[in-house]
Amino acid sequence: MSKSSLIPIAFLVIAVIAFSPSKLFGQGGPALVEITPIVSREVASGQTFVGTVTPPRRALVGSAVDGRVIEVFFEEGDRVEKDQPLAQLLTATISLELAAAKAELDYRREQLREMENGSLPEEINQARARLSRAKVMAEFGQRELERLAVLRQKNATSQSEFDSARSIAESTQEEFDEAKAALQLAIDGPRPEKIAQAKAQVAMQEAVVNKLKDQIKKYTIYTRFTGYITVKHTDIGAWATQGGAVAEVIALDEVDVVAKVVDSQVAYINVGDSVRVEVPALPDQALTGRVEAIVPQADVRSRTFPVKIRVKNTIKKSGDPLLKAGMLTRVMLATGGRTQAVLVPKDALVLGGAQPVVWVIDPASITRGDQSQQAKASPVPVRLGVADGSLIQVTGAIDPSHLVVVKGNERIIPNRNGEPSLVNLVPNTATPSTSEVSQKGDGNVVD
Template sequence: MRRGPITLLQTPVAGLHLTKTCPAGPASPAGTNLPAAAFPERVVPARRIPGSDMTQTDRDRRRGHRARPPRLLLCVRPLVLLLGAIVSSLAGGCGSGDPAPRPAGAQPQGPPPTSVILGTVVERSIRPEIRVIGTVEPDRQTTVGAEVAGVVERFDLREGDRTVRNETIIAQLRTSDREIALREAAAALARAEAEREKLRRGYRPEEIGQRRAEVRERRALMEQGQKDLERSRDLHDDGAISIQQLQRDESVYLAARSQYDRALAFLAEVEAGYRQEDVAKAEAEFHQAQATRDRIQDELAKTTILSPLTGYLVKKHVEAGQWVDKGGRVADLVDLTTVRIVILIAERDIGQVRIGDTATIVVDAYPGRTFTGRVSHIVPQADLQSRAFPVKIEVENPAGAPLRGGMLARTSLGVGSTRPTVLIPKDAVVRRGDRELVFLVNGQTAVQREVSTGRAFDGFLELVEGDLRPGEPLVVTGNEGLRDGAPVMAVKAGAPAQSGPPGAPGGRR
């Protein structure tokens, strides 16, 4: 059925504004094809000017103005044009409703092939590994305590400062009170030492001579008293003296004899020297005074708190001016010359771990750098909650990139002997949700396979589950948007991979 173009005529007439639908005519390439009956002729009365015989249209024409179409036509015109465009597109244009004929033998056109780069499934002999996350710990760490009580006079170090064993001063306590006590102890020691030496040497010759002279003197007095007593006895017998005189002479003799005996005893003591008990007592008092002095000297030395190891100060517990008790904490130190990586090995794997096994460690602080260590300790007691056994790996800490305590260490621990392992390029794996997919190429068609991967080895991933064989080609570039059965075209590595129509950007992003 032929449809002619629709032409809208606006003819200003005195008193009337006509909108007329023309009959269908020949098709026009630029026309709008609509049925003529869809637009019947309508007569719209013109609006008159109050108080005059003229209409608004007549006045506008006299003034040189163009006639304005009615408001209803202004609203209908866009809808008519839109409807005409829709009908024209359905009719196929050029006044004909028949579509353009398809060339004989032509096939329906599908999506263009996606340019991809291929990799290969390989097989290598690899030693099994246990991969766990551990923690870096210092080889040695200690909390320095005060061996004596006192006031902290100086504490100049800060967290992170390096310390040297028996050289770096951690803190200095006040020493004035102990210096005074040390002088007192030194004086007491000197006195005790002099007394001990005196008793060890015994009496001097002069003292012995004096004692001997005293003995001779007392003996002479005794002998004189004895003679006087004998004469008085004779006189008493003759009745020349009274009994009282005789008794008085006898008392004098007895006193002289007693003094002579005492002098003999003193002389024997002096000649024999001091008693062993006195010498032992003096020796003990000397050692006591010496110990008191040494104790105060030791306390005085301990007021200077030295670093017990070469490492770093990581925490301060006191500051200058604070009182610290004996045994109180002063600072925490760590030795990072050698560090240990502490990992937890599951019960099912602990039987494969041996002392000396090699481990590789990676930390986030040094991307791309690998540290090597060896298993040094296997703790035979498992954690009762996780049922995992602590294993310690010893690592020599390099000076250029030091490992620090508390770092997260991703550890790969090689166990057992090597075994053949199928590996796939890591770029071949596409993760969609919880699924891991790879795409093989069969002719020029992508074939989807679901896989499960494990450890990474130099750009490859271990194939844990999946039907893949060594040598099979896998898509490694251009596989993000692939679907099973999609057409593909393999290109050489280095050529830009394209997806979509020619000229459209493609490849991995």
């Protein structure tokens, strides 16, 4: 055989190896899984109701003041955080008023500080010097008056000259008394009443400044909780009126699924009950919630009561919520007496297909080696029932004495011939009996 004829055969061998069934199904070895017993116990019988995803909080954010919109920081669909600015109004005029009010406040504070500090030593020395000069002038005026009084008795001077000397003496004495009082005032400092008045003026001006600051804050419009913008009511250049709408915000970190239950069945539902929630638009999601409220007011036409089921939402890395307001849901609510049921952890469910599937293991198929344990897992289609804590009721061809895979089930590759698939068990996997798990409830369930 020539070399040229060998080349196609070599390529054929490589192709067969590359595209063998084991490669196509990614079977690099049995999947590593974790198992737990299936639970069998009594649960309340349930019924499916249609529900709608609604936001637990919804706000129409408005403007507290009139003003021109100069900036908008959001678009419809954006996620916004608590106290995040949404829009900014023009504040040029009020900013000037605030600057003037702050300057006036600084002036009044300095006045108060001057009063509280009292007189400077230089001011006291100046007052003493004025007192000394006034004393000299007063003593000179008194001596001059006494001299002219003697001369007047001897008719050696005129009456007008004597009267002028007396006037000067009285004036200089008054100036001396005034200088003496001024020195004492400089030593004592401002009166307590004056300081109290200055403090009141500072407080009044502080109130004016705070009022203007608060007004400026109102020119920035904020959201008061974390959520998503659903409606945009304004844009740059628009005139915002006091009380006018700027944006509509809804909270979706948690959502309420509202289902309407007839009056004959609502009595079986209790606040705090665990509820399984199905969203047709999200078939690969296993969701559970709890009854948050039962509105005690029925629709008089349909005789149904709104039941709110609170569900924790998943926020994607992009910020987009998994559950969106208005989505259609189906909820399984307890509406009757208790019945024996088979339950598995929600992690045991493999969703996304035409019907939910769980992988079950017969304990008799477990083989133990020195370093590992292996078992055979079989896929079982199931129908879902009521939720009970972290467990979900399932109906199907399941033996309660078997075990169920709760981790690694998405990596198990089904065999083409329908035979069970070989899996490796997580080392030291605990496999208590079904009766022990049933007595302990979901305490042994891996969640």
